[in-house]
Amino acid sequence: MTHRRTFALGSLAVFAVLGLLLPSGIRSLVIQIMIFSVFAMGYDVSLGFTNQCSLGHSIFFGAGAYGAILTIMHLKAGPVLSLFAGLGAGFFFAIVLGIVCVRLSEAYFVIVTAIISAVFHLLAMDLTWLTGGDDGLSATIPPISLGFAKLSLYNPLVNYYFVLLFLALSYLFLERVIKAPLGKIFIAIRENEKRTQFLGYNVLGYKLIAFVISASLGGLSGALYALTLRYASADYFSFYWSVLPVVWCLVGGLGTLAGPWIGVAIMSLFQYYVSAWFTYYLLLFGILVLIVLKVSRKGILGYLLAKGAK
Amino acid sequence: MPEWVVDVLFLLMNGLIWGLIIALISLGLSLIFGVMGIVNMAHGDLYMLGAILGFSLYPIVGNFWLALIIVPVIIAVIAGPIERYVLRPYEGYHSVTMIATVAISFIIQQIGLATYGGIPKKMPDPWPISFSILGVSYPGYRLLIAAISVLILVAVWLFLYRTSFGILIRASIQDKQMASAMGIDVNKVLISTFVLGSVLAAIGGVLAAPVTQVSYLMGNDVALLAFIVVIIGGLGSLEGTLIAALGLCSLEGVMAFVLTPTQSKAAIFVIMVIILMIRPRGLFGGKER
Amino acid sequence: MAECRITANETLLEIRNVSRQFGGLTAVDDVSTTVKRGEIRGIIGPNGAGKTTLFNLITGELRPGSGKVLLNGEDITSLSPHVICQKGLGRTFQLTFVFPEMTVLESVWVGLYSRKKHRWDLFFSKAERSKDVMEEAIEICQLVGLEDRIYERASNLSYGDQKVLEIAMALSTGPSILLLDEPMQGVGPKEADNMVELIEKLSKRMSILLIEHDMDIILRLCHNLTVLSFGKVIAEGTCSEVGMNKEVQRIYIGEEM
Numbered sequence: 001m002t003h004r005r006t007f008a009l010g011s012l013a014v015f016a017v018l019g020l021l022l023p024s025g026i027r028s029l030v031i032q033i034m035i036f037s038v039f040a041m042g043y044d045v046s047l048g049f050t051n052q053c054s055l056g057h058s059i060f061f062g063a064g065a066y067g068a069i070l071t072i073m074h075l076k077a078g079p080v081l082s083l084f085a086g087l088g089a090g091f092f093f094a095i096v097l098g099i100v101c102v103r104l105s106e107a108y109f110v111i112v113t114a115i116i117s118a119v120f121h122l123l124a125m126d127l128t129w130l131t132g133g134d135d136g137l138s139a140t141i142p143p144i145s146l147g148f149a150k151l152s153l154y155n156p157l158v159n160y161y162f163v164l165l166f167l168a169l170s171y172l173f174l175e176r177v178i179k180a181p182l183g184k185i186f187i188a189i190r191e192n193e194k195r196t197q198f199l200g201y202n203v204l205g206y207k208l209i210a211f212v213i214s215a216s217l218g219g220l221s222g223a224l225y226a227l228t229l230r231y232a233s234a235d236y237f238s239f240y241w242s243v244l245p246v247v248w249c250l251v252g253g254l255g256t257l258a259g260p261w262i263g264v265a266i267m268s269l270f271q272y273y274v275s276a277w278f279t280y281y282l283l284l285f286g287i288l289v290l291i292v293l294k295v296s297r298k299g300i301l302g303y304l305l306a307k308g309a310k
Numbered sequence: 311m312p313e314w315v316v317d318v319l320f321l322l323m324n325g326l327i328w329g330l331i332i333a334l335i336s337l338g339l340s341l342i343f344g345v346m347g348i349v350n351m352a353h354g355d356l357y358m359l360g361a362i363l364g365f366s367l368y369p370i371v372g373n374f375w376l377a378l379i380i381v382p383v384i385i386a387v388i389a390g391p392i393e394r395y396v397l398r399p400y401e402g403y404h405s406v407t408m409i410a411t412v413a414i415s416f417i418i419q420q421i422g423l424a425t426y427g428g429i430p431k432k433m434p435d436p437w438p439i440s441f442s443i444l445g446v447s448y449p450g451y452r453l454l455i456a457a458i459s460v461l462i463l464v465a466v467w468l469f470l471y472r473t474s475f476g477i478l479i480r481a482s483i484q485d486k487q488m489a490s491a492m493g494i495d496v497n498k499v500l501i502s503t504f505v506l507g508s509v510l511a512a513i514g515g516v517l518a519a520p521v522t523q524v525s526y527l528m529g530n531d532v533a534l535l536a537f538i539v540v541i542i543g544g545l546g547s548l549e550g551t552l553i554a555a556l557g558l559c560s561l562e563g564v565m566a567f568v569l570t571p572t573q574s575k576a577a578i579f580v581i582m583v584i585i586l587m588i589r590p591r592g593l594f595g596g597k598e599r
Numbered sequence: 600m601a602e603c604r605i606t607a608n609e610t611l612l613e614i615r616n617v618s619r620q621f622g623g624l625t626a627v628d629d630v631s632t633t634v635k636r637g638e639i640r641g642i643i644g645p646n647g648a649g650k651t652t653l654f655n656l657i658t659g660e661l662r663p664g665s666g667k668v669l670l671n672g673e674d675i676t677s678l679s680p681h682v683i684c685q686k687g688l689g690r691t692f693q694l695t696f697v698f699p700e701m702t703v704l705e706s707v708w709v710g711l712y713s714r715k716k717h718r719w720d721l722f723f724s725k726a727e728r729s730k731d732v733m734e735e736a737i738e739i740c741q742l743v744g745l746e747d748r749i750y751e752r753a754s755n756l757s758y759g760d761q762k763v764l765e766i767a768m769a770l771s772t773g774p775s776i777l778l779l780d781e782p783m784q785g786v787g788p789k790e791a792d793n794m795v796e797l798i799e800k801l802s803k804r805m806s807i808l809l810i811e812h813d814m815d816i817i818l819r820l821c822h823n824l825t826v827l828s829f830g831k832v833i834a835e836g837t838c839s840e841v842g843m844n845k846e847v848q849r850i851y852i853g854e855e856m
Contacts, residue, residue, distance in 0.1 A: 047405065053408070100583060103590055106404065107347070107349055107404070108591065108592075110349050110405075111537050111540070111545075112541060112586065115541070115579070119576070119579050122572065126572050243409075243412050246409055247412075250406060250409055280420040282419070283417050283420035283421065283424075286412075286413035286414065286415075286417035287413070287417065289409065289412075289413040290413050290414075293400070293409065
């Protein structure tokens with residue numbers, strides 16, 4: 001699918017250029033778009049490539065954010081290390097959750113991941129000594145020391161390109177995986193899970209791998225978000241953060257890796273502008289989702305790719 | 311009788327009655343899933359709508375019981391078109407349908423917020439009489455909730471098991487394709503099921519309104535509990551849902567004697583995980599290998 | 600009529616007293632049969648006799664209520680389907696069961712790749728680069744006659760071609776016994792002929808257990824038959840032996856054998 005690749009690399013290039021051109025307000029918005037694109041792309045591996053519709057990804061997002069903030073606060077870690085802590089948190093919880101949930105059939109999987117995510121949210125709100133509850137935790141982010149220079153994330157440009165770097169790395173990693181045999185196995189599982197099993201594959205094991213990859217990227221994006229906002233709160237575990245990735249992927253295009261970036265862009269721009277003048281912007285959000293789903297079930301990129309293929 | 315026993319029985323009674331309300335709501339959820347294959351993320355908000363409508367209608371019609379009858383009609387009028395125009399086009403595409411219900415949930419919640427406001431309110435007791443049970447006074451309205459819920463559950467049971475349309479609905483749970491091939495108008499079954507399920511949730515809301523805080527967010531906690539019940543009981547199994555609802559809520563009620571609310575929620579959660587590890591389809595759900 | 604060309608007396612697949620109930624219904628009732636190396640055995644019987652359920656019990660999709668299934672002497676009764684497949688049992692499904700968005704070549708590749716013992720390249724090398732696997736995939740496509748459609752998406756194939764793809768995918772796992780569930784169902788006469796030729800070709804390399812309704816095909820291909828009715832084995836033997844069985848004749852009244 002070279003069209004998908006072109007789109008992704010093109011977008012990355014556009015991001016790279018925009019960083020230098022944009023005024024600071026919009027630039028912050030684009031940083032958020034890039035962070036959420038990591039989240040959305042990771043989620044696509046779960047839903048778009050192995051048909052696992054998880055409603056629990058807020059667990060990994062929240063865990064990633066707290067992984068980063070807590071390691072900075074208590075272990076005096078630098079930004080890059082804290083990112084890996086966030087990624088590791090996502091990875092860890094994914095394995096624990098995955099062992100319970102991956103074996104569940106479609107609807108059970110959706111509901112149980114939603115339930116577990118709600119429980120994590122309740123716990124996070126309760127354990128205020130650890131998480132700061134709703135108020136959350138703020139941290140001062142130390143600069144990245146490169147030996148010859150120190151880069152502070154408080155510099156918006158540094159923040160921007162730091163996030164872009166990890167978006168690019170995540171994308172290149174996933175592209176590699178999808179092109180590799182593992183990716184083909186994922187697609188086979190999506191296309192016909194039982195058939196794949198009857199070709200000799202331990203499908204549950206592969207679904208778990210996809211789930212863990214997806215969750216780790218969720219953790220990474222949570223960490224990037226916490227570093228950018230210098231703040232993590234129990235709110236990151238809320239159901240809203242579990243729903244958003246699904247919406248991004250459905251709107252942007254499942255199974256395309258970069259399609260969800262479009263979903264992120266649309267929903268983020270929508271929220272940025274609409275919530276400013278309309279208090280009940282979630283109402284319009286709901287309506288927008290219904291409209292987009294009506295137009296194309298395959299999402300926008302999926303729709304465009306299908307048209308192109310004809 | 312020692313005091314702690316009376317206390318526990320009191321809690322058990324409360325839990326059981328709450329369990330009856332939850333049973334109504336979970337039954338609706340289970341039906342919608344069983345017949346339509348839809349994970350209805352807006353179910354809690356239909357409960358909320360029922361409660362808010364009940365709360366708002368009470369001063370207008372002056373009579374709680376009249377409100378109890380009017381609200382289901384209003385909900386039916388809302389739910390029908392939702393199924394027909396929003397959900398049915400995506401039939402078969404489960405993640406899309408589920409997200410559509412999430413969108414509907416957001417919309418309903420925001421409408422609730424805009425019209426009713428963000429502040430939780432208390433509703434007056436529709437039957438402020440107490441009965442003396444075992445030497446302790448027990449609120450009459452709660453007993454009425456129990457009576458009404460049982461009546462409704464029996465009515466639903468009679469409908470599903472004794473009327474011809476009810477049999478059609480149960481046939482569709484078993485095998486929708488087969489039902490359609492046998493000439494059953496599946497569309498009628500779909501819309502009726504969704505309306506029935508939504509009405510059950512809304513009635514639960516009206517009944518619950520006087521004993522809980524009415525707020526635009528009240529659906530979230532209840533939805534969570536309903537989902538846990540349906541998972542433990544087994545998706546699509548109506549008996550399973552009933553047993554799980556009563557069992558879980560009584561248990562939670564009694565646990566409140568020794569545990570904090572958060573701890574009892576955690577305990578329920580652990581029970582759910584244990585059951586899932588042993589039986590991945592719930593106690594009464596689906597086929598085994 | 601098919602000649603009996605069983606090369607050795609070695610039993611490849613043994614089904615021993617296998618039963619399975621669903622609620623009150625006994626779908627498979629104390630069924631025993633064997634498939635020897637090099638044999639083509641047909642499973643026939645009226646609709647609902649339990650033939651596909653028997654396949655599901657053999658391949659691990661269902662667990663028998665009682666009885667054993669042995670492959671090459673090894674008890675595979677309670678193994679999971681993917682393990683049983685790895686042990687050398689391939690299967691096609693009654694309705695076409697393909698990967699709609701994957702090409703023919705990719706679909707066959709998936710089966711071949713699962714045979715690889717050490718998947719060091721799982722994560723990082725390009726799937727296309729594993730040349731040996733690709734070459735073998737093309738060979739299988741040539742064997743079944745799909746070589747000019749290897750880049751077509753499975754969903755774009757005709758029904759008959761999809762049925763052939765089913766067989767190609769089952770082959771790709773390198774089975775020693777192939778379970779075919781009504782491979783000719785719904786297929787036109789010319790395509791059916793091609794498939795019969797293909798199955799004959801395959802029978803030289805592996806044993807075959809075949810569910811079929813079409814008597815002509817059964818007679819052309821099978822060495823031996825097992826007849827099921829209401830979940831029970833009512834007759835077993837060569838085609839002529841089975842044809843002379845009174846029970847079988849009663850069931851197939853009107854069929855000329």
